[in-house]
Amino acid sequence: MLFQVTWQLHEGFNHDVIRHFAAMTPEEDEALMGDNLKLVGRWHDMVNGSGVAIFETDDIKAITAYAMGWNQFMDLDISPVVDDETGREIGRNLPAEEEVEG
Template sequence: MKFIVQWKGLPSAENAVIERFMKTGGQVPDGVNLLGRWHAIGGLRGVSIVEADDTAKLAAMALAWSDLLEVSVLPALTDEELGAALGKHQAAGQ
């Protein structure tokens, strides 16, 4: 399943975030496939799309940065997946 991961850091954490990212490369845990990651210019904000079958791996990923960043992880659907769900919703007369 795909997930949207968003993060936001406090300005006071900037140096620590930079240091950790440069040291680790922001690697994701085994069992999490990083499909893409984007960083905002001029701030500690960004988004990535990951794929994982085990939400415990996603929790580990979020917790690894939670001392420096606020992290949210949200389930994501492609247009095709959403279209199928909407079609079933319409067919049920909702």
């Protein structure tokens, strides 16, 4: 499954967290993710202290543990996301309007 993680650094932590992240090697970052979490891509809004990442995992504990390692410095939101093909498949299987009750 794919998950979108967005974050907003807590006020006053921007430079400290950026320095901490910048000092990490890619190998250290991967070690924090563990074996069951794959980073697909990550983008940073350095000025506003926010960003977005896409992770792949079938282990909800893996992404939760990774987020817990950072949540003392930032607010994080985690949402399942799908690619275009999967989104279209879901859309094709939606009930017709006349089938919807309520």
